[in-house]
Amino acid sequence: MSSIILPGRRRGVRDKLSRLHWPLIILLTMIAGAGVVTLYSVAEGNWEPWALKHGMRYVAALGLMVGIAMVPIRYWMALAYPIYFAALIALALTPFIGEVNMGARRWIEFGGLQFQPSEAMKIGLVLGLARYYHGLRAEQVSHILYLIPPVLMVGAPVGLIFIQPDLGTALLLGATGAIIIFVAGLSWRIGLAGVLGGVAAAYGAYRFDILKEYQVNRILTFLDPERDPLGQGYHLLQSKIALGSGGLDGKGFMEGTQSQLKFLPEMQTDFIFTIFGEEFGFVGAIGLLLVYLAIIFTGLSIAMSTKLHFARLTTIGVVATFTLYVLINTGMVMGLAPVVGVPLPLVSYGGTVMLTIMAGFGFVMSAHVHRDQDMYRSGDSLG
Amino acid sequence: MVSVNAHDPERQEIVSRRTVLLGGGVSLFFAGIGARLYQLQIAEHQKYRDLAQNNQFNKRILTPLRGEIVDRFGEPLASNRKNFRILLVPEQARDVDAALDKISKITPVSEDKRARIMREIRRRGAFTPVQIADNLSWEDFSKINFELPHLAGVLPDVGETRDYPHGAEAAFVIGYVGAVTERDLAAQESDDERILLRQPGFKVGREGLERTYEKELRGAAGAMNVKINAHGRVIEEMVDSAVPPVQGKTLALTIDSDLQAHAMKVLSVPGERMPDEPQSAAAVVIDVVTGDILVLASTPAFNPNDFNVGIDPQLWKELNESPYKPLLNKPLSGVYPPGSTFKVISAIAAQRAGMKPSETAYCPGRVWYGNRYFHCWKRGGHGTLDMKGAIKHSCDVYFYEIAKTLDIDLLAETARDFGLGQTYELGISGQQRGVIPDRDWKKQYFAGNPAQQPWFQGETLSCIIGQGYVTSTPLQLAVMAARVATGRAVRPRLVRAVGDLVLPAPEAAPIDVDHDYLSVVHAGMNAVTNEWGTAARSRIEDPDWQMAGKTGTSQVYQITAEDRARGLDKPEDLPWARRDHALFVSYMPYENPRYACSVVVEHGIGGSRAAGPKARDIMKAVAEKDPASRTPLDPRTLARAPSPRES
Known part of the structure; x- marks a missing residue:
């Protein structure tokens, strides 16, 4: 009997490759391509120092994604908790063995490689939460007792990252966790209470000076950019000028005067959307956003079509992280969100984030490839 | 195990429903982003295009x-002087390391400095220029200017330092x-x-x-x-x-830089018996009429130009670890037992207690009090002395005899009246108060030890010769000399004018003391230098500038019987840090005082040998220039050329 009518059976690698979601791969590659083009332009028409490396990293990360997709999703399910706790331990150790960079301890050395436990946690938290909800019946999800473990699972890493201090990543993780819990079926009442509690906590943090001065400044500047036109608000103002002067069809490839004039800092990372928007205009920027939206909807449809509950929630988590990146970054450069240092996925220069994103889509892809597999709540295989 | 059935249709249904909701929410947010893009790029395009034009101005x-x-x-x-320097705008240089490497070939950039530059870039952000090197020679500066086309982000600049x-x-x-x-x-x-x-x-x-x-x-x-x-x-x-x-x-x-320079030179001259020892010393000269500080000297001193460009760590270490404390502002922050210079206070206090200066005492070289001998510095004794003679010869026993009945609180009050035990508004931090002990002070000082709290009369015997608990700074000693000379509460000052505003000289109210009390002290101090007293060698010959003074030698370490047994009985035999401090206070001219001076030579052994001659050399220069007779600068006449300078 063929594996088509015997779900859960091992498939050959070639068979699996044919089951990859090729449209999704094409969409992701389009985004990465936009990244290469923009980085080439930022470097005033040079492959160095960013564009070439970005393209090569994408190819490597794509390989990683396919590799992850080849592994049956149930194996990843078995590894979910170990991955989560490994990331949590690394995160807890970072204050003691981490490298200080830009005033924050975020990196640790591991076998000669630098790695950022907070990035690993973006994957770990998604897997851990999905694994947890896989073991719950529908009516248990909204039971207050069953809510305690996931709240702790989210709260511990968020707290650790917050004190690093990395407000942006902490908020991103917290929001991702909240979305998974929401999609898993938490009742509206409890969800609403949680949101109100979060708002109260944020206000408390502001009132009692838990936030660092620069964090408060960023939020205040976000609310009123004119407040500090030569300091924090400078980036935002320059960013809006660059975007706005781009107009309907942009100034053209490599013609962006604002970004080329170096009025903008960090053009190759956090503010890259600005250059893209300046050079390719409203048409180009909307086009890029539509490709992002297509990726997100593809992800959501994969989540709905896969049988395994763990796979569904993992996919939701990865797509949620990706979506938050896009929304926060674009919102930030247009003055809709505070400048918190979140890159534009697959376009911004930076290896770690690209790896995280593509590894995440590896799980999504694995969920798609193995969409017919199902398992017991305990994690034992059905077949 | 909760349930073996993985298929949970209800659960799947919820997830599907919520996923659709999520998709709807995401769409809304994207619509918001799209709307904002429309606002910036289409609706307000004109405004931002204009701003983009202006953006080319900074x-x-x-x-x-x-x-x-x-x-x-x-x-x-x-x-201020011209400072040729180079700045770097990190975001224009792109590769800061490479830029620094290129600059290093012309003017070395140390690893230390490089780390500091990197820190500064991180702190200030990529668009603020940071200083890479300064105080460049004209040659290096020109070379960098020549290389400029190959040095992206490098800005040559002529600053002021x-x-x-x-x-x-x-x-x-x-x-x-x-x-x-x-x-x-x-x-x-x-x-x-x-x-x-x-x-x-x-x-x-x-x-x-x-x-x-x-x-x-x-x-x-x-x-x-x-x-x-x-x-x-x-x-x-x-x-x-x-x-x-x-x-x-x-x-x-108020400083006179000529006299200041001279005083620094005089202080630095090694003592005649210790040519190898650097002089760790302080000198203060005050105009007794205005309170103007003309000299505030301290040796050894650091060079502030070394600090201005960022001090070399090795030099900083040396300055910090030197036993001669080149970073200590000795006139204001150095505290020393005043030794016999304090006897001018003791003589006034004794008269306030009712003693007549004509009363005499016999000095056999030591006196028994309580359970021990108190020695005079002169082992053989001075014989019979009155008050003037006791000051002239600095007889300890004479004052011990007074101390047997003198109230310590009266002695302390007199010391404070004449400027000791207090700080002055000079605009320099780190001033020390010193200690003028009285009964209240001792109670507080020994708060944890009730047995030590009462005042013992034997302690007055130590204090009356400026030893024991008594400490003072060179500035206080100069103020003391000025107040004794004038009978007025002279207040020292250092700043004459801020901008165009000339500050009035501080009020010097008369001190509530019988002028006769001071006369005998004046006579005694005159005898010290001019009538073959303890500082006869420090006499100023010029009759217009006769200097009255008082020597002091304050004990740092008591030579013990054991030391003597080891053949060690001269202070010169002791290590430097255990030798006595040498002090001298003086004022001139004797008849009509104008300047007061104090000199302290740390571990200089003898006031008359080490401190007196230095005071004489300083005061001779003061007499020669007589700064008080010259018109000081009128700050309104200072040329104020506007000098716009860019950074």
């Missing part, structure tokens, strides 16, 4: 020149400036000030008057628009619309 801060610090006749003690033309001479008065720290930024009241302080190479006062008068010396920033080309280089400066910076106010001091 506001540039023009740093003001720091106010000068000048001496009483206008001689600059702290000024603080200069201390007199180097170490007035280091302790002026202090020094240093680089701006985060704490400095946080302490600023306005954003404008913060922007000014963030200018590359900007310095703020760190010590001394530079620090105290930071606000007055700093000046006000100006601003200028500059036009920038596609590479970020300035192509045009909008000079017409520029707001020029305003130089900081000039600080005019």
